[in-house]
Amino acid sequence: MLSSTVNGMAKKAQPIGQTKPRIGRPRASANETDQPVAEEILAVARRLFREKGFAGTSTREIADAAGLRQPSLFHYFKNKKEIFRAVVTDTVEPVITFIRTEAERDDPADVALYRLVRHDTYHLCTNENVLGSPFQFPELTEESHPEFWGMRDQITDAYRHHLREGEKHGVFVFNNLEIVTQLLFSLGESTLAWYQKDRDRFDPHQVADTTADLGLRAVLTHPRRVSTIRRQSGAF
């Protein structure tokens, strides 16, 4: 469901991941790689959007950089907005997938929250699909990209859910559920600003562990339990 609908690809597009020969869609250049064409388009577009923004990047440039003629590009994505939609969806989708898988573990709220903060932070630090802060892109409005903001809300919902469960069972204590949800969610997202600016300074595992430790200590009724929770959360 997610992978086809939310990726926002044109209906007739070749699914991402399909690797059979692309008959009748000749590449403009001979610079063929093993990467399926749609993925290659997204990789190239991601780099251009990062460097020049959405408005500063044309489909012509994307096609050129991917070694395609423009009509071939439009075979995969119907316009620049659809490419952008797929690129931004790729930045949040892995965390949504993680949250769904986690639901099967049925961890207590403190372990579940630790694992979520740690995973979300590590993902934002290391996943090459992460485009940057959503606030860098004025075109990424709630009106034009409701599916991106909806997925981001699903991640916020998972933070809120664990906090509410933990409070109910007395393991968490805080003043205002909504403000604390936003603050803990923001801890991981903040790495888009400071970690990405200076990647060589920090080990991403340490950033993820430290962020999860700090986030948990901030809300635990007995903050000294954080080392036990970290152990219970397992390796990552």
Added chain:
Amino acid sequence: MLSSTVNGMAKKAQPIGQTKPRIGRPRASANETDQPVAEEILAVARRLFREKGFAGTSTREIADAAGLRQPSLFHYFKNKKEIFRAVVTDTVEPVITFIRTEAERDDPADVALYRLVRHDTYHLCTNENVLGSPFQFPELTEESHPEFWGMRDQITDAYRHHLREGEKHGVFVFNNLEIVTQLLFSLGESTLAWYQKDRDRFDPHQVADTTADLGLRAVLTHPRRVSTIRRQSGAF
């Protein structure tokens, strides 16, 4: 020093705050207010930069919106970049001023950190000069606006200083000073994303108090002391 140099106004500009009659600089429109001209230019530019970005705003539009002819605008600011420099400086300057004043109080590290988080957060929630997240403006690079990033670093330095002092005296405990500095600094800055998007949902005093509570609990050796520290921090 700060108010003249860092504001980046053209040398011959009338200082902000000066209210004597502006002889020989007729306004294009009769829409005169009590606000000194330079401040009015900045208020208008701030609104346009927010709505349309730096690249999307022309000096012509700024002049029109301020009721000035372009040559009169250039009397106050030599170009669009200088206007932008003054606008972004205004977003961080009040916190720098706060930090300087605070230094005279000689508070213990936990009270000093509480007051800093609370003030910084409240400022970002409520000050009408705050432009938005620095990451919304691709033109606001460290190369082109070193004075803005330098002032932002001074604020980060204050967080780092209080954390280091508190750790030395055993009141704070954490794994990695640098990561924790970035995370606590980011807590306040995150309100630029979530609080500003939905201002009516939260009371800014409660946001500031909750953020300071959460930030302190995250690093206090004895997190239950947070209510004492809040009391010691006084009203705001």
